[in-house]
Amino acid sequence: MSAIRLLVLGAVRQHGRAHGYQVRNDLEYWGAHEWSNAKPGSIYHALKQMAKQGLLLAHETAPSTAGGPPRTEYEITEAGTEEYLKLLRESLTAYDQKRDVLSAGLGCMVDLGREEVLGLLAERVRTIGEWRKAITEYYMPEEGPGQFGHIGEIMNFWLDSADSGARWTQGLIERIRGGAYTFAGEGEPFIGVLVEGQENPYATGERHPGDDR
Amino acid sequence: MSAIRLLVLGAVRQHGRAHGYQVRNDLEYWGAHEWSNAKPGSIYHALKQMAKQGLLLAHETAPSTAGGPPRTEYEITEAGTEEYLKLLRESLTAYDQKRDVLSAGLGCMVDLGREEVLGLLAERVRTIGEWRKAITEYYMPEEGPGQFGHIGEIMNFWLDSADSGARWTQGLIERIRGGAYTFAGEGEPFIGVLVEGQENPYATGERHPGDDR
DNA sequence: AAGCATCTAGTCAAGTTTGACTAATATTCC
DNA sequence: GGAATATTAGTCAAACTTGACTAGATGCTT
Numbered sequence A, B: 001m002s003a004i005r006l007l008v009l010g011a012v013r014q015h016g017r018a019h020g021y022q023v024r025n026d027l028e029y030w031g032a033h034e035w036s037n038a039k040p041g042s043i044y045h046a047l048k049q050m051a052k053q054g055l056l057l058a059h060e061t062a063p064s065t066a067g068g069p070p071r072t073e074y075e076i077t078e079a080g081t082e083e084y085l086k087l088l089r090e091s092l093t094a095y096d097q098k099r100d101v102l103s104a105g106l107g108c109m110v111d112l113g114r115e116e117v118l119g120l121l122a123e124r125v126r127t128i129g130e131w132r133k134a135i136t137e138y139y140m141p142e143e144g145p146g147q148f149g150h151i152g153e154i155m156n157f158w159l160d161s162a163d164s165g166a167r168w169t170q171g172l173i174e175r176i177r178g179g180a181y182t183f184a185g186e187g188e189p190f191i192g193v194l195v196e197g198q199e200n201p202y203a204t205g206e207r208h209p210g211d212d213r
Numbered sequence C: 001a002a003g004c005a006t007c008t009a010g011t012c013a014a015g016t017t018t019g020a021c022t023a024a025t026a027t028t029c030c
Numbered sequence D: 001g002g003a004a005t006a007t008t009a010g011t012c013a014a015a016c017t018t019g020a021c022t023a024g025a026t027g028c029t030t
Helices: A003-015 A020-029 A040-052 A078-093 A099-111 A114-139 A145-177 B003-015 B020-029 B040-052 B078-093 B099-111 B114-139 B145-177
Strands: A056-063 A070-076 B056-063 B070-076
Touching (some): A003 A070, A003 A078, A020 A070, A040 A056, A145 B099, B003 B078, B003 B099, B020 B040, B040 B056
Antiparallel strands (some): B056 B070
């Protein structure tokens, strides 16, 4: 799974109706250009593709007041909402170690209920544990790990990553169980997108170390 | 940078001359189908593309003795070797957190000298530290991290990943400094590819948890 | 007031990745 | 000995990603 669809669906959904540039700005606000492949081309492509697939509804609109080409506004459909929730649940549970997907899931998790998120994260920890067990058994035959030479460091690295990932998830579970954040059905939600006219505190022109992907 | 070019160049280089299927098998031997996008399509594509760019030399050969279509053998060129070493050095130093790239670098690191690898890994740790500092300063303005709500967990997650990555790298540095593994110029190298006729202990048809990417 | 940059909104070609498919020989199993 | 399966070697279309580019309106500056 790639993170872009989840991100785009999440952004459109929070707005109710949004055009590409708005989505692009939201993702920048979330820092997604730093930890995912949320570049303009990918975003517009995802919007068009998902519109073609019936997950979004496209409305052509008049050229905006502020220059630039005419824009297309998108609304999420029922099928899109279903897909969104499916991707979101997957992103929080998946044992496979794609950081951009988990990050996207974290950004959207409050669209689910607190208890459900706790369940999904617990499932994540469990699945990572299983993966770990399978890998160590499979790649640690009787000869011992030494037979791999330096190649063994690759496995070593992945196991270490899995362990840190599980530890971190456990920490998040405790923060959420302790009452952090506002989830679906718990009243006034946190505003995670830029409302009309609000300027993006992170959209600067300055480069800083860490901007390279 | 994607890991596939580094992996393919590394495999061809170790063989001296190799056809696509051989490369494919090496990468499976390294487990690359589990932690990178080393699928047949990507491998053959990379071979063709790099041949087009002069990094590899393609030789058409007669159909193999063992069925299947005629195969193309590849040799690495001087430009290819340069590119390989450049990619390899980058993969070990890059602060950006792409695990498949680092994994590929680990698999190939012994093509460099021990001291150089130690230097590159130290540089990696340093760069991660800088990235961390820049990010915390940039995304932690006077209002404190609370203003981000749950979105802050994304940053939290990336910082945690960076820290674990740095710690692990430090561990690897110590193992290497302690004499582990055989690097370039240290005598008989570890054989990291499958020699003709050797069967691949990891090429099974069985699925096991962890095989999904 | 001319010139330069920036913001708005998006397109496009080239390159990459994916997953399914082809097609021949070899081996295994009943 | 015939059918099913595996192995060898690779192709291909569709989808996705990337980075550069377009083009009008506005703002900033010297």
